[in-house]
Amino acid sequence: MFSRVRIISILLVAALGVSGFFAGRYFLAGGGSEAQQPSPLDQIAPRQTEEAAEPRFKGELLGIALAPSMDQLPLEAQQAQARLTSGGCVGIPVEQAGALNAPRPLALPDGYVLKQGYPQATACSGRPSGLEWDFTVSGAQNIPADVTVIRVITRYATPDAAASRVSVQTINGRQAVVVTPATPDGLAQRSNAFFPEPFGMTAIYAFNLSQEELLKVAVAVAEATQ
Amino acid sequence: MIRWLGPTAAIIGLALGMIIPRPASGNLTGAQLAVALTPPTLASGSSAELNCGWHTACGSPPTAGTALDWEDGGTGFGNPWYFRGFFYVSDSVRTAYRMYPLVNNQDPNTCDIMTVWITEIHSGALMAIPTYMHVNITSSANFSWQGGPWTVYNSRQIGTTIDDTGSSCGFAGSHVHEDHTSYRTNVVTITRNTDLYPTASQCHTAPCSSLGYGPYTNNSINNWIRRFAWAEGVVPH
Numbered sequence: 335m336f337s338r339v340r341i342i343s344i345l346l347v348a349a350l351g352v353s354g355f356f357a358g359r360y361f362l363a364g365g366g367s368e369a370q371q372p373s374p375l376d377q378i379a380p381r382q383t384e385e386a387a388e389p390r391f392k393g394e395l396l397g398i399a400l401a402p403s404m405d406q407l408p409l410e411a412q413q414a415q416a417r418l419t420s421g422g423c424v425g426i427p428v429e430q431a432g433a434l435n436a437p438r439p440l441a442l443p444d445g446y447v448l449k450q451g452y453p454q455a456t457a458c459s460g461r462p463s464g465l466e467w468d469f470t471v472s473g474a475q476n477i478p479a480d481v482t483v484i485r486v487i488t489r490y491a492t493p494d495a496a497a498s499r500v501s502v503q504t505i506n507g508r509q510a511v512v513v514t515p516a517t518p519d520g521l522a523q524r525s526n527a528f529f530p531e532p533f534g535m536t537a538i539y540a541f542n543l544s545q546e547e548l549l550k551v552a553v554a555v556a557e558a559t560q
Numbered sequence: 561m562i563r564w565l566g567p568t569a570a571i572i573g574l575a576l577g578m579i580i581p582r583p584a585s586g587n588l589t590g591a592q593l594a595v596a597l598t599p600p601t602l603a604s605g606s607s608a609e610l611n612c613g614w615h616t617a618c619g620s621p622p623t624a625g626t627a628l629d630w631e632d633g634g635t636g637f638g639n640p641w642y643f644r645g646f647f648y649v650s651d652s653v654r655t656a657y658r659m660y661p662l663v664n665n666q667d668p669n670t671c672d673i674m675t676v677w678i679t680e681i682h683s684g685a686l687m688a689i690p691t692y693m694h695v696n697i698t699s700s701a702n703f704s705w706q707g708g709p710w711t712v713y714n715s716r717q718i719g720t721t722i723d724d725t726g727s728s729c730g731f732a733g734s735h736v737h738e739d740h741t742s743y744r745t746n747v748v749t750i751t752r753n754t755d756l757y758p759t760a761s762q763c764h765t766a767p768c769s770s771l772g773y774g775p776y777t778n779n780s781i782n783n784w785i786r787r788f789a790w791a792e793g794v795v796p797h
Contacts, residue, residue, distance in 0.1 A: 373684030375660055375677065379702060404668050415668055418727060425619040425730035451616030451623045456730045464669065464728030470741070477686060478741050486669050486727040494666070522662050522677075534727075541664040541673075 374475060378522045385516040388496035395502055395511045396530045402494040411490040418488065421459030431455035434465040434485045434533065436558040443550050446471045446481065463487050473542035474521040480541045481551055485559075487534040493526050505549070506556035512548075520544040527552040529559060587683055587793035593656060593707060595678060596784035597645035597690055599776055600736050601630040604644065604715045607775035609633075610768040611735050614752070615760035619730070622760035626752060627693075627739035628785060631767060632721045637734045641695050643676045644715035646781050649792075653708030656681055656792070661700050661718050664691070671729040672696065672722060675741070678788065685795045687748055688788035693737035694724040713779055733766070740786055748790045756783065 392401045394408070401407045404415065434455070449468040456464040464486040473479025493500075493513045503512045505527070513526040520543045527538040527548065536559050540548050599608035609631035612618035616625030632639040649656045658681050664673040674697050678688040681704060697719040705714045721734045742750065758773045769775050776783040 373658065373679050373681075373686075375679060375684070375686060376702075378660060378662070382700075419725040422732065423725045423727065423730055424732065425617055449616075450625060454617060454728075454730075456726075456728050458725075458727055464726075466670070466728045475686075478689070478743055480664055480673070482665065482670060484669060484728045488669055488727045491669060492667050522660070524663065524665065537669065539665050539667060539670060 375522070381516055381521075381523075385496055388498060391493070391495050391497040391500040391513075395500070396509055396528070397489055398511055398528045398530055398535055399490040400500070400511065400513075400528075401490075401492055403492050407490050407492070411488075414488065415490070418458045418463065423456050423458040423463065426455050426457045426462065428453050428455045428465070430457070431462040431465045434462060434487075436485065436536075437560070438558045440467055440483060440555065440558040442469055442471075442481070442554050446551075461487075471543070471547070473547070474519045474544060477521075477542055479520075479543040479547070480539075481543060482539040483536070483551075483555055484539070485531065485534070485536045489530065489535050491526065491528060491535075491537060493524065495524075495526075499525075506553045506560070508556040508560050510552060510556070512552065514545045514548065515540075515543070518545045520548070527555070529556065531559070587796060589651070589682060589792045591656075591792040592648070592650040592789065593680055593687075593792050594648040594787055594789035595645055595657070595688060595707075596648070596710075596781065596787040597643075597738075598780070598783055598785060599630050599778040600641050600644065600692065600738050601632045601639070602778055603640075604642075604713075604779045606633075606778055608778045609766070610757065610763065610774045610776065611733075611766035613758035613760040613763045613768065613773070614754065615764065617730070618760060618764050620764065622764040624760060625739070626786075627737050628757060629766075630736045630738060632734050632736055637723045638720045639734065640717045640720055641692060641736045642715050643690070643718050644778065645713070646710055646784065647705055647707035647712050647714055648710050648789075649707035649712075653706055653712065655704050656707040658702060658704045660702050661697050663697055663700075666696070667726070669727045669729070671724050671726070671731070671737075674719065676718065680790075680792055682792050683796055687744060687790055687795075688750075689741040689743050690786070691739045691741055692718075693739070694721060694731065694734070695719050695736055696722050710781055713781075715779065735766075738785065740788075744790070744795065747794045748788050751787045751789070753784055753786070757785065 469481040511528040515523040612629035660677040
């Protein structure tokens, strides 16, 4: 028979062992369920700050005026925008914007899904002004990316981009102004490609898309529009 | 010898606790998290007016979808919009959510789109993506919020409404077009309050209250618009 003292000792030793086990779990978890794990998204803000510190692109390439904001565009572009929108812009049936349609079907690579309700067409002051296709695809870190392709009667846009990100490239035989994401993965960043057209421009607006994927989309758009 | 048994057991227990791997769902806390968003316009406690029921585009006729248009009040543009709603945590009141306001698209040609990425702090994983159109962001800093019982309400101004008229943006009057991106639908249950808010065919001319839909008090749990619910830690990132 065990004495009472021995039983109490064994229980105390067991209790210390079990307490140690859960203390180990607790410390490893960083102090409990309220522990804050570093998020991969925490890299977004420092990247934005770093990119914003670089000189911004402001100028005209391939006849397309680009600036960080509308009030930094050339006066002619500002006046054109004011004229265009003075009578309001409204959605119209896609068939009425037929002249803006791409010469060939717009087919993006596998994985790009056209969003419900697209394409959509717009008329400003009664004149067809834009045709738009919105796509979604798995983007940086498998977070959905948004890709908008528009064919519009304007030749200006406002990508707020470091000058180092803006260049003229030949894509699938067509010249385009390309605004790459600040980092190749494109996480939570915007990027663009602008193709000049006789009527205005074909433009790609992407969010959370890698640089590699942006160029794939641009190849497909160039194919459909040349 | 017996005097060493206690510390030895504690040290062995501590080591085992740190060494023995957790089960496959080791980060799963067992807590249920849920975010129920409420109308994004006007100061908290106000009666928000709906301008268009569930839609993609609110033309005539409108196309069905998952977005609602909210009147931003006041005259002209530049009126505040808010990220707001009720934040639920099943086990206790604690800081469980971190938000990242982001600019998706901002351009004179297209409709401008902002998102607020909702992550759970426990794992750092992105879990939900509400979206807001025809607005800008004036406060882009990340922020963290508490969750708890369904009474925990949070609200923060993110930006203001804009004149979004553009060559590829049909736009008539200042409002907030509020929607979400489908994401992690295998682990996040996304529910829209279709019992409360009308379809676009029921209302696509402002204000919907003239047809008997609303106005809706914007800090009432009864007026939640869309709800994202999941188990905490179900995905590592």
